[in-house]
Amino acid sequence: MNLKLFANNQFLPSPGRKATLFASIADFKTVFENITKHLLGTDFEEYEENNTIDWNEINCVSGLLNISKIYNDIASKIEDFDFENISTNSNFNNGSAPVGINEIILKDDRKFQFIGCSAGGDGQTPVFFILYISDNNTIRAYVPVCGNVYDRLGKIMFSDDPIMQIHAINRKYGTSYVYDNTNGRYDNFETDSIWLLKDITSRITY
Secondary structure (H helix, E strand, C coil), X not given: CEXXXXXXXXXXXXXXXXXXXXXXXXXXXXXXXXXXXXXXXXXXXXXXXXXXXXXXXXXXXXXXXXXHHHHHHHHCCCCCCCCCEEECCCCCCCCCCCCEEEEEECCCXXXXXXXXXXXXXXXXXXXXXXXXXXXXXXEEXXXXXXXXXXXXXXXXXXXXXXXXXXXXXXXXXXXXXXXXXXXXXXXEEECCHHHHHHHHHHHEEC
16 A cells, blocks of 8 residues: 655645746756856766756756755755665656656746755665755755655654564554555555645745
């Protein structure tokens, strides 16, 4: 059975973050690349060939996570965050997540662009987070709660061991999910795109 964590309006965050909006994904890419080159300096060449970003697999994300301000955006939510295994073109969990470049059409027809990422260390259940351009024209990270897979109270990532994960959830949240040793099936927690996007648009303003 696949279960959604925090898929409830009570967990939606209050508005707080502000983002810069762009007319198109192409405009977002141009500004994101320029800011990335500035932040990484000569290190930028380590992550990208021909001094441009490969938008199919955005390798520079690992470099950006070494910037303390960006890393701390995530570490404030997940104290043991590890990005040893990171991807911007595939979701590590069974569920759905808006990885890669995304554009949300807002109610007033303006557009919000971001890069969705999935990351975790060996032995950890990967967490979804986004990179976006803030209102002061720098790159920030944000970790949604709703629809994501991590321990929001303990501020830690889950083990990828299903039994340990189920037990951790039950201890923290008073639930009674089970691991069925008879047939190898177990309750599995997965990301959920709909709730991830609800969280993002609730927290980030424009």
